Amino acid sequence: MGIPLGAALAACGTSGPTPAGGGASSGGTANNKATYWFLSVQPQEGVRTRAVERFNKANPNGQIAFTALQNDAYKTKIKTSIGAGQAPTIIWGWGGGTLRTYVQAGQVEDLTPWFEQNPAVKDRLFASSFGAATIDGKIYAMPAETMQPIVLYYNKKVFDQVGVKPPESWADIMALVPKFNAAGIAPFSLGGQSRWTNMMWLEFLFDRIGGPEVFQAVFDAKKDAWSNPAALDALTKLQELVKANGFIKGFSSITADSNADQALLYTGKAAMMLHGGWTYGSMKTDGGDFVSGGHLGYMNFPPVDGGKGDPSNTVGNPGQYLSISSKATPEQKEIAKKFFATAVLNDEDVKEWAGTGAVPIVNGADSAFATSEDADFLKFVYGIASNAKTFAQSWDQALSPAAAEVLLDNIAKLFQLSITPQEFVTNMNAVIGS
Amino acid sequence: MSTFTTPARRGTPPPAARKARGGVLPWLAVPALVLFVAFGVIPLIGVLFLSFTSWDGLGEIQLSGLTSWRAVLGDPNLLHSLWVTLLVMVVSWAVQTPASILLGVFLAGRQRYRAVLAVLYFIPLLLSQAAIAIAYKALLDPNFGLGAGLHIDLLIQDWLGEPILAFSVVIFVVSWQFIPFHSLIYQGGVRQIPQSLYEAAEIDGAGRVRKFFSITLPQLKYTIITSSTLMVVGSLTFFDLIFVLTAGGPADATRVLALDMYKRGFQASQMGPASAIAVILVLVGLALALLLRRLGGRDANASQMEGA
Numbered sequence: 001m002g003i004p005l006g007a008a009l010a011a012c013g014t015s016g017p018t019p020a021g022g023g024a025s026s027g028g029t030a031n032n033k034a035t036y037w038f039l040s041v042q043p044q045e046g047v048r049t050r051a052v053e054r055f056n057k058a059n060p061n062g063q064i065a066f067t068a069l070q071n072d073a074y075k076t077k078i079k080t081s082i083g084a085g086q087a088p089t090i091i092w093g094w095g096g097g098t099l100r101t102y103v104q105a106g107q108v109e110d111l112t113p114w115f116e117q118n119p120a121v122k123d124r125l126f127a128s129s130f131g132a133a134t135i136d137g138k139i140y141a142m143p144a145e146t147m148q149p150i151v152l153y154y155n156k157k158v159f160d161q162v163g164v165k166p167p168e169s170w171a172d173i174m175a176l177v178p179k180f181n182a183a184g185i186a187p188f189s190l191g192g193q194s195r196w197t198n199m200m201w202l203e204f205l206f207d208r209i210g211g212p213e214v215f216q217a218v219f220d221a222k223k224d225a226w227s228n229p230a231a232l233d234a235l236t237k238l239q240e241l242v243k244a245n246g247f248i249k250g251f252s253s254i255t256a257d258s259n260a261d262q263a264l265l266y267t268g269k270a271a272m273m274l275h276g277g278w279t280y281g282s283m284k285t286d287g288g289d290f291v292s293g294g295h296l297g298y299m300n301f302p303p304v305d306g307g308k309g310d311p312s313n314t315v316g317n318p319g320q321y322l323s324i325s326s327k328a329t330p331e332q333k334e335i336a337k338k339f340f341a342t343a344v345l346n347d348e349d350v351k352e353w354a355g356t357g358a359v360p361i362v363n364g365a366d367s368a369f370a371t372s373e374d375a376d377f378l379k380f381v382y383g384i385a386s387n388a389k390t391f392a393q394s395w396d397q398a399l400s401p402a403a404a405e406v407l408l409d410n411i412a413k414l415f416q417l418s419i420t421p422q423e424f425v426t427n428m429n430a431v432i433g434s
Numbered sequence: 435m436s437t438f439t440t441p442a443r444r445g446t447p448p449p450a451a452r453k454a455r456g457g458v459l460p461w462l463a464v465p466a467l468v469l470f471v472a473f474g475v476i477p478l479i480g481v482l483f484l485s486f487t488s489w490d491g492l493g494e495i496q497l498s499g500l501t502s503w504r505a506v507l508g509d510p511n512l513l514h515s516l517w518v519t520l521l522v523m524v525v526s527w528a529v530q531t532p533a534s535i536l537l538g539v540f541l542a543g544r545q546r547y548r549a550v551l552a553v554l555y556f557i558p559l560l561l562s563q564a565a566i567a568i569a570y571k572a573l574l575d576p577n578f579g580l581g582a583g584l585h586i587d588l589l590i591q592d593w594l595g596e597p598i599l600a601f602s603v604v605i606f607v608v609s610w611q612f613i614p615f616h617s618l619i620y621q622g623g624v625r626q627i628p629q630s631l632y633e634a635a636e637i638d639g640a641g642r643v644r645k646f647f648s649i650t651l652p653q654l655k656y657t658i659i660t661s662s663t664l665m666v667v668g669s670l671t672f673f674d675l676i677f678v679l680t681a682g683g684p685a686d687a688t689r690v691l692a693l694d695m696y697k698r699g700f701q702a703s704q705m706g707p708a709s710a711i712a713v714i715l716v717l718v719g720l721a722l723a724l725l726l727r728r729l730g731g732r733d734a735n736a737s738q739m740e741g742a
Contacts, residue, residue: 076700083491101703105493192595193681250576252684253594260578269577401490405702409511409686416597416685 033065034328034335035088037078040068043281044145047352055343062335064090071257082107087325089332090339095132095141095321096397097404102323103135109324112138114337121341126361126385129319132393141321142340146358148277149316149384149391150200154297155290158185158271166297170208170237170304177246180271186248188241189270191256195408196396198415200274200315201241203395204301205234208309212390219398221433226425230308235414235421237304242415252416259286266290274301276316277381280374281357298377300384314384315392319361354378359385406431478716484709491703502706512711514686515694522604522690523669529609530616530665531658537613538620539650552621555614563611567678570607594680597687604676604688608669616661623657624650663726670719691715 038048045068056063067088069077074092081087082102091108093099102108115122121142122130129143154166162183167173173187180187191197206214210230217225241247248270254260262279264270266287273279280298284291303311322344324336343349345362353360357374359381369378385391396404410427413419419427488498506512541552558566573580574593581589594600631649640648673692676682682689682697689697691711699708 079491079700079703083493101490101492105490107492193683248577250592250595253571253592253600253680254575254577255681260575264577401701401703405697409697412683413685416683416687418597418685 032329032331032335033063034090034332034339036064036066036090036092036336036339037069037074037088038066038092039074040070041282043285043356044278047349047356050352051343051349052339054348055339058342059335059338062331062338064335064339082325085327087327089325089328089336091323091325093141093321093323094317094394094397095143095319096393097400098397099133099140099321099323100135101400103140107326108140109326109333110138111140111142111324115139118341124362125345126319126363128385128391129361132318132397133321141323142344143319143361144322144344145320145360146277146353146356147316147318147361147381147385147391148358149314149381149388150204150274150301151277151280151298151381151384152272152274152301153265153279153283154272154299155265155268155270156295156297158268159297161268162271166299167302169302170307172302173246174241174244176271177241177244181245185268186264186270187246187272188248189261189264189273190247190251191254191258191261192247192251192412192415193253194256195412196394197256197261197275198411199395199408200276201238202234202411203315203392204274205237205304206231206309207313207315207390207392208301208304208311209234209237209307211309212313212392215392215395218428218432223432224429225432226428232421232425235424239414239417239421242417247415252412262286266296277358280377284357284374292373298380310389312384312387313390313392314388316394317397318391318393403431481709481712481716484705485707485713487706487709489705491699491705498706502704502710505704506707506710506714511686511689511694515689515691518601518686518688519670519690519692521601522608522672523666526605526608526612526669527662527665529605530613531662533609533613534616534661535620535651535654535658537617539624539646541617541621542624552618555617557614558611559614561611563675564678566607566611567675570603571679574603595684597684600680600684600688604672604679607675607679608672611675612665612668616665619661619664620654620657623654627653659726659729663723666722666726667719670715670722691718 036052039045049066049068052064052066078087078091078093082091082105087107091102093102099108125143126147129147130139133139133141133143158180159166162179162185164176164179167176177187203215210228210233214225214228214230217228248254248264254264256275259279259282261273261275262283263286265273266283280291280296283296287296290296300311300314303309322336322340324333328336345353345360350360350362350365351368354365354368354372354374357372357377359365359378360368366379366382369375369382372378392398396408399407407428410419410424414421414424484495485502486497486499487495488501489495537555541548541555571594572578576582576590576592576595579589581587581591591599593603627650631653632645635645635649671692672690673696676688676690676693677696680688682693692715695708695711695715698704698711
């Protein structure tokens with residue numbers, strides 16, 4: 001009964017690839033192609049595409065066929081495909097809680113032995129990037145691409161116009177809010193309909209006030225972990241900022257997928273924005289001379305007065321992750337491993353990633369920055385990542401999909417002021433460990 | 435569009451049709467039946483089965499008895515989603531029905547300019563819901579939308595960010611899209627009303643308003659029931675429009691049952707509870723359709739044309 005259901009569900013999506021598990025090889029390369037799906041937004045899509053094309057040129061007998069998909073569409077499609085046993089050979093992802101569900105379902109290869117045989121591949125990469133790839137002590141994914149800490153961006157033009165300085169503490173932020181509002185400029189841009197955008201605020205407030213231990217306790221499923229006084233304090237501070245009109249009018253209907261939140265910053269309708277490192281590249285593309293003219297400022301999230309957290313800490317994506325489907329044929333798995341060893345983050349690839357204004361997760365990658373026109377930003381991000389005592393993974397990626405959905409739902413309500421911090425704590429305590 | 439020249443007469447079917455019954459006629463239903471079983475009944479059974487399991491979409495499907503049902507029925511969010519769904523249903527019906535009847539009556543006239551208007555009114559129905567939602571989302575954006583572009587302060591509202599406004603926008607867009615369809619149904623209904631009824635009323639000295647309330651509306655009774663059934667049952671499945679427009683937000687202000695189902699199933703990977711909600715949706719839809727049929731009287735196929 002179960003199998004036809006899964007197949008029926010998968011059939012509801014768009015056409016999948018040829019079933020990875022089917023078709024014994026008869027020697028023809030067409031049957032032995034490995035498949036690879038990844039996200040489609042430029043400039044990253046181009047880098048991924050060219051890496052595959054270079055690999056295919058060098059390996060005429062072991063080709064990879066790729067498909068680029070939009071972020072939200074991909075998240076749904078990859079889940080359904082894996083469930084139906086039709087996953088691509090190489091599964092692109094964010095590691096953490098979602099990877100854990102793949103592992104529990106036995107859908108991805110254990111790469112620990114392969115990394116032991118190929119220490120050179122492992123040792124080149126940031127050690128911190130392996131955290132989200134490791135489930136119960138075993139490595140199930142190859143860290144790849146770039147790290148993306150969350151950064152506090154600001155518009156220098158607007159700061160000059162109002163005659164204020166970038167904030168150095170939470171108190172500064174709260175003092176800046178009325179000044180910008182009086183000038184008719186929103187203090188913070190926010191794509192609140194996407195919800196994980198709101199979450200980034202809590203990630204930093206929790207860390208700055210109580211340190212990384214507060215969320216770690218939630219992640220470790222300790223009973224009533226959300227009841228930590230630091231959590232309550234962070235939630236209260238956040239609602240104070242919402243009540244002071246700290247976020248742009250209409251933030252709860254703005255989506256991050258449309259990049260409208262970034263547009264608010266570079267058009268000067270908003271003064272600051274807390275967002276992922278990847279937005280640097282898109283603001284550079286879309287924002288006219290905003291980035292190239294030096295009008296974009298950036299900093300790590302400032303400390304909260306009296307907080308316990310180390311101000312060097314950061315949160316975000318410590319890398320992107322490539323897993324191998326356990327349903328792939330041995331030939332396909334070999335191609336994938338060869339791709340990991342020779343094409344992922346090789347020198348050419350590292351240069352390309354640095355060119356997008358992001359830091360590849362390769363030790364010593366900073367030497368590739370000097371010639372880049374984004375050298376300042378790259379050094380800043382590399383500095384954040386290498387100095388951070390803790391580089392925490394985004395909460396929604398770290399938790400299981402079920403727990404993440406409840407979290408995002410409650411965060412949206414918190415920002416909407418439709419629940420109190422205490423209600424948030426109660427709601428979240430109820431689903432700890434689910 | 436104007437081929438309804440003679441009012442259709444209901445009554446005894448012609449002898450030929452009666453003869454065919456029991457012959458070829460039942461076989462004509464086979465293609466529809468096959469499609470309905472393949473894409474309606476079988477998935478329904480699958481969903482019913484899934485609602486008694488725990489499945490994250492990836493691993494093994496495990497029977498778990500009533501766990502999913504308990505999780506869904508014990509969740510206060512279910513009541514909220516049911517309430518929002520009900521509200522969407524009632525309010526969108528209350529907005530669409532009067533507007534559709536009036537437009538339908540207006541379009542039933544045979545003047546040429548009305549035919550032109552009918553074509554124009556019909557345009558929203560031709561567009562995909564997702565496209566409409568994207569367009570409205572862009573127009574209503576408080577920072578880059580229509581209001582900001584034209585500098586009209588009245589239009590610069592947090593349209594999709596305030597619960598009541600967002601709900602109203604959803605109702606407005608739904609009505610905007612579906613009023614043309616229901617107007618068309620009413621137009622057909624009005625054109626079937628025998629002219630002799632109006633002539634008789636005119637002789638008795640009835641005015642336009644009197645004729646509308648005493649002839650048009652009563653004669654439209656079954657049209658109203660048909661149109662209402664489509665509206666009410668249809669509103670249970672509003673998904674794409676709300677998903678794109680507000681994603682159920684702000685917070686959960688516009689999270690209808692169908693959206694709740696999607697979020698549980700495909701975002702939270704809980705296929706069991708999501709299937710339970712799907713079953714609830716089916717039951718509610720069936721109950722409503724039955725109720726509306728009852729409202730139409732014992733025999734909805736009875737003739738209203740006596741003496742016409």
